[in-house]
Amino acid sequence: MQTNFTEEQLKDPGTAHANDILRACVHCGFCTATCPSYQVLGDELDSPRGRIYLIKDMLESGRDADEKTVKHLDRCLSCLACMTTCPSGVNYMHLIDHARVHVEKTYKRPLMDRMLRWTLAKIVPYPGRFRLAMGGAKLARPFARFLPDKRLRAMIAMAPKSIPPVSRNDDPQVFAPIGAKKYRVALQIGCAQRALNTDINDATIRLLRRLGCEVVVPKDLGCCGALSHHMGREIEAHAQAARNIHAYLGEGDLDAVIINTSGCGTTVKDYGHMFRDDPLAEQAAQVSKLAFDISEFLEKIGIPEASGNMRVAYHAACSLQHGQQIKSAPKDLLKRAGFEVVEPADSHLCCGSAGTYNLLQPEISDELKRRKVATLEAKSPQVIAAGNIGCMVQIGGGTDVPVVHTVELLDWALGGPKPPALIG
16 A cells, blocks of 8 residues: 655654555455454445555544544454454554554544543453442443443443452462472453453463462552553553563563463563553563463463363454464363364354443444354354453353353363353
8 A cells, every 4th residue: 555654754653653554555355354343334444444544544644533534443343353364464453553542642532432431441440440330230230221322231231140259369479389380470360350250360370280380460460451552542551551561570580471361462462562662662572472371371381181071162252363363272272171162153253342342332242242142052062162251241141151261161171160150
């Protein structure tokens, strides 16, 4: 794609990087075939190629974001399926992230939009606040139908029927390995996950300890910054990420930073890019190099064979298969643990969760959820496994089939307790 940025504009590192990305695009349109929003809406401007044109026009002209551009950029799930499909290696992730920062700086959203986004940014990354908010949502559920805004109704509907008690395993501490120590790893404990489902971290810690890992939960660990980052709130996102970088490196020598929420993993692995022009650049790159999805790490160190003896429909989270290009590891691990693994049709398409997308774009999200659940249930599974809490909540809201994290099944097959979601 030909671009016409001025020399002055290209002095900005973000604009210069965007220019390189734009020039890599050859207009082929392969991305439209795998874009979920385009599949639902059928509008060229709701495809990656269409959004690239909008971003190019906005950045080249140096103008503020306008309503039309914002509408179509907001409809992007950042599922990154387009990056898997693209034959030219266009880094759409960095481009859309840069564009969202520009939108946040130059566009004044309607009051309700500003209030909803501010609320999400100030509540979801903080487990204590999120728990209180979900408790309030449960109380408000009988009155949800009277709310005029579909997004508010979606937020209330997301609250689980029961909120799990706080797990003390998420407190800063060190878990000794069971048997000989082979590895020393830090665990990214997450933020929303700690409020929505404490079974995932518990299972991760148990399994890693049995495999010879000393598991460290660092002090001062918080949100990885993904939620704020994808809303264009750059200052907040970088502050959250910087806090985590210091927390990890403050724990001394580590063999890995283990992440069991793939949405977080995609962001942590991108810290090196996020801080490339920052004094923290070297430390950020170090943390990115240490970051492993739990399935990626388990594949690296190996697990013993077992007899899981259940039919598992595996849902590939977009942030795992597209964001991190981890596709076979979770399935191979489940098979090694004795499970029968089946995959739904169109497994490359998003379930509609996408961070806060299901709250800010509920209509598109609900349609994607309906499609995903239908393809999963068509495989007649006994359980659905996924590697991302957002996907688990999204899919679980549309099916009666139990939805668990991949690591819960592996922990169970290799000597841990049966996942609570499978009991009863």
